[in-house]
Structures are given as C-alpha cells and as structure tokens.
Amino acid sequence: MISVLLFIAPGVLFAQKDKTPLRPFSSTSTVQDTCEVTCSLFGANIDNIISTENLSFDAPVDLISCQDNALNFEPGCLLNYNNQKWLLVKIKSGKDLVFTIENSAETDIDAAIWGPVAQNDINQACDVLGDFPKSCEYTETGKELTLTNVNAGEYYVMLVTNFDNVETTIELTQPEGGEVRYIYLCPSDIVLNSAINGSQNQFAVNSVRISSGLQDSTMFIAHSGNSISLLPGFSTSNSVVFEAKIQACLNNTESYIPAYSEIVCEDFSNHTSNVPHLYANNGTNELVGTVFAQSPPMYSIDQVHWSAMTKIGSDKGGNRYYYAYREPFEKASVVLLKSAEGCPVYGDTRSTYPFSYNGYEDSNIPTLDSVTQYYDLNTPFFISTDVQEPRPNHDVYALYLKHDLPEIGYRINGQNWRYNVDHTSIYEEYNQRYIDVTRINGFTAPKDFILDFTQDAGVTIDRYHVTRSSAGGHFAVTTTFTRIEDGKTWVHTFQGDINVNMKLGEYSSTDLFGNCFFLGTQDEGDTFYPLTSVKGEYTLDEAMLVRVRR
Numbered sequence: 001m002i003s004v005l006l007f008i009a010p011g012v013l014f015a016q017k018d019k020t021p022l023r024p025f026s027s028t029s030t031v032q033d034t035c036e037v038t039c040s041l042f043g044a045n046i047d048n049i050i051s052t053e054n055l056s057f058d059a060p061v062d063l064i065s066c067q068d069n070a071l072n073f074e075p076g077c078l079l080n081y082n083n084q085k086w087l088l089v090k091i092k093s094g095k096d097l098v099f100t101i102e103n104s105a106e107t108d109i110d111a112a113i114w115g116p117v118a119q120n121d122i123n124q125a126c127d128v129l130g131d132f133p134k135s136c137e138y139t140e141t142g143k144e145l146t147l148t149n150v151n152a153g154e155y156y157v158m159l160v161t162n163f164d165n166v167e168t169t170i171e172l173t174q175p176e177g178g179e180v181r182y183i184y185l186c187p188s189d190i191v192l193n194s195a196i197n198g199s200q201n202q203f204a205v206n207s208v209r210i211s212s213g214l215q216d217s218t219m220f221i222a223h224s225g226n227s228i229s230l231l232p233g234f235s236t237s238n239s240v241v242f243e244a245k246i247q248a249c250l251n252n253t254e255s256y257i258p259a260y261s262e263i264v265c266e267d268f269s270n271h272t273s274n275v276p277h278l279y280a281n282n283g284t285n286e287l288v289g290t291v292f293a294q295s296p297p298m299y300s301i302d303q304v305h306w307s308a309m310t311k312i313g314s315d316k317g318g319n320r321y322y323y324a325y326r327e328p329f330e331k332a333s334v335v336l337l338k339s340a341e342g343c344p345v346y347g348d349t350r351s352t353y354p355f356s357y358n359g360y361e362d363s364n365i366p367t368l369d370s371v372t373q374y375y376d377l378n379t380p381f382f383i384s385t386d387v388q389e390p391r392p393n394h395d396v397y398a399l400y401l402k403h404d405l406p407e408i409g410y411r412i413n414g415q416n417w418r419y420n421v422d423h424t425s426i427y428e429e430y431n432q433r434y435i436d437v438t439r440i441n442g443f444t445a446p447k448d449f450i451l452d453f454t455q456d457a458g459v460t461i462d463r464y465h466v467t468r469s470s471a472g473g474h475f476a477v478t479t480t481f482t483r484i485e486d487g488k489t490w491v492h493t494f495q496g497d498i499n500v501n502m503k504l505g506e507y508s509s510t511d512l513f514g515n516c517f518f519l520g521t522q523d524e525g526d527t528f529y530p531l532t533s534v535k536g537e538y539t540l541d542e543a544m545l546v547r548v549r550r
Contacts, residue, residue, distance in 0.1 A: 006085070021144055028229050049184065049186070050183065051182065052182055054198030056194065057190075058192075058193070059169070063083045076136040078110055078138060079109075082165070082260050083161050085159070090180060091188050092180055096528070099146075099176075100143050102135075115128050116155060118314055122155055132503070153353055172199075174198075179435075185247035189206050192209070195212050200221070201221045205224075206225055207227045208223070210234050213234065218239075260537070265343035270338040287326070291324075296308050300336040306338075309325045324540060335350065352471065357387070359387045363446040366450070375461075380401075384399075405455065413445070413449050417458060423437075423439075424436075431498060451481070467549055477493070505529035
C-alpha cells in the first residue's frame, strides 16, 4: 500500500503535460490510505503504521478526486498526480541511495520524495511538502530515484502515482548504497496478484488474499485481523519462508518515538534567539505571545495554570517551530514561559497591556513636486519601527531592501537626499541566519510619510506613500508601502523578521524578509486582513489594518 522513489537530474524538469495516460479515468473510488494527504495519514494513524524491508502493492486506479493535499503542496515535476500512494522511508544506513522502481505491467509510474522530516517527527511530515522535492521522476520509462547525503534515522515522505491508470503491481526493494524501511498505513484488505520476492511483511486490518507465487529466497509474513486466503496461483519453493498470522494490525515501526517526547529545556528569557515576544491585539483586548522552540512550550497568564502553546509553522532552514498563544487581557501581569514540567520558568516582563493608540488616522503629507521620470525599485520592505502614541515623529530603527541596489539614495517628505546606506550581510539573532540586504540605518519620520528612492542622483525616482499603524504592543506595527506610480503595494507586519511563512488574507509572505507581503496593485482605502498561519488553522490577529494611500 505504499509508494515510490524518484530521480530528477538537475536541469531536467520538463512537464508531464505532453504525456497521455494509457487508460482514461472512468470512475472514482475512495480508499482511506490513498485519499488522505500525508499530513494526516501517518500522524493521525500512528498506531496502525507498518514497516517492512521490501514491499509489493497494487497501484491505485481511477482515483481522480482523492487529492486532499496541503495548501502549500509543491509537487515538483508531477503536474499530474492522480492515483496517489503515500509512504515514509526511514533511513537505516548509507549516504547516497539509488532506488529502482519496478512494476509488473512496465507502465508509466511517476514519483517524488521530500524531506528530511524535521526532528524525525512524523507528526510534522506535512511540513516538508511545501518545499521542492529532493528527487522527482515523471518520464515514461524512468525507474530510478536518488537521495544523496542522507543520515541514519531520518524520515522522508514518498509519493508514487499511477500515471497510466492501468492495473499493475509496484515493487519496492532495498536501494543501492544503503538500507531503509518502508513505512505505510495498514490497509483494510490486501489482494496480491503478482509474484513476490524479498523479505516482506504484509499487514491488513481484515484480510490478506494471495494468488501470486513467492520467488526464491523470499521471507514473507502475512498479518491479518481476520483471514488469510491462499488462492489458485499461490506457490512456494524450498528456499521460501512463508508465515501467516491472525493478529491485530498494530505499530511495528521499530518502537517509533516522536522527537517531541524527548523534551529539552530551552531558554525563554527576553530577547534571546528563541525570541519570546509579547503583543496585544487592540481590537480584541487580547495578549498575544510568540516564541521559537523545538518542543511545544507552555505559558501561564495567572502564574498558576499552565497551557500549551500552538504551533504556527516551521523555522525555515532550522529545526525549530514558531509557537503562539492568545489570551483575554484583564490586568497587567507577568506572563510565564517554560519548555515543560521541571524546566526553568521565564517571565516575559515587557508591557502586558494593550496600547490605547492605534494610529489609524492619517498624518499630514506635504505637497511635493510630482515625479516625471519613474523607475521601479521592485523590492520587498522590512522595517523595524514602533508606533505607540501620537507625536510628531516616530522612530524607524532599520529599513531593509533587497541587496542588489547600488548607489541607492533616499529622502523623507522631499527633504535632501541621503546616502547613509549599507550593503551588507546582516545576522538576524532571532532567526539565527544571515541575509544579504541593502540597509538604511535609523531615522525619524512622521507616522505617515513619502519615501523617495534614487539610483542616479534624483534623475529618476521611485516614490512610495508609507503608512504606519499599531497592531498593539511591542514592535507590532503594520506598515504599508504603496508605489504612487501604479499602486503596487507591500505590507510588513507583526515582527516581520521571523523566518516562518504566514498569510495576510490571501497573500503569502515573501522568502526574503519574513512577514512581508506583496499585495499587487491596490486601490486607495483601508482594508482589514486576518494574519494567519499558512494553512489558516491559527490566527494571530483577525483584523490587521492595511492603509493604502496614493
């Protein structure tokens, strides 16, 4: 009941669009293990996942609607991925592995592989599907898939698809270069119609029916909760070990223990690299806390009762996750954080109350000479700023642009051009990463202002109307950059330096600067967007204000 491995040579990513299945789709069936996306397939059925050294399974056919994939699913070369089979592959030994995929009808089987799964925690298997596959095979005659630089104990997510939609049996054997275990969800029933070889376990909740022969030197164990039937065509030889067991289909994946069960006490003191940050959603009178951690941390509002924080997403390129909580605000208090019972307790001592000033009103914008020659800066914007009370000017601690902007100058509200700009590699302590940026060091400006850029001493200018409004609390500011020439709009909000994918309404964050969003061309006006995790299952704020001014 499982999947397959793939190979994609660098630079050979052509499309499946020129291929035509041998047999058209005529019906749709629903089988649990082929219709569930891998996000829920393994973690939700952890007591019924099975491992084996080699695996034979009948390829699915006519499964044209069973594609409940993750919202950020990146199929790579698989433009068509009907007839899905999912499995996990656990690395036992080896460094560079080559898998050969065989099928009895010698038909077109496609496949892809993602990973490794963070912290070897199969509950997080879905996270890897947002990245491009490590290897991908879509050609009509291809059989191989390659994994390089793997480590023992790692888990990879596999998908195999029956592109031609014809009945065939797929064979997974041990790869060249190492040893693995194929892990799959125990199906309700199994019917095996093709010859079987290699050491193999076959599990089913109800029944196993075998009409195929067992080839020489095979060790085969059939497990079923109810019945095992040997049909005409079943045969063995003296070199075959065949065993049938009537027993429950239970987890035999070598005593799998998820990584999060091994708690490591982490440092949640203020402004460490775990970045505990406390905010307040002004509109809903809530405290909002976020933190990076390897395991689900705990928090306490009243210093008595503890609750687990909720995972928002993975730290791209790291082994941590981004966690959050939201709690109704009643009175000022120190919020406590800890990794788990028995771990040190840390107090988030910053302001635990919503700021009354939202900054929704418009600042006075001076009348400037119109721009006659435009160029397009074409960059996301990261801004570190604060807006907590009404006053003439507000600090901008740093403004980041994309790195390849030589000779850049800027000015605020038509003042003199400034050129105190760095082109440097910035180490982000909270993200634990370096990024190459064009950095404008701190300046002050009215809450809303006109920001001009030039790369030729003002001959051509790129002009933006910048608006800032408080989302509540420490550095929780939504800043909107609207290009006056055409209304192209960038938004930066809610600690945008975090290296975690988020969504602002329908818009996804950029890879370069965390929570920076490109909204395309926008009309002037005020719009409220929810700020959520990528798949929308967790909301940090239902109503982040985006103020577009042109």
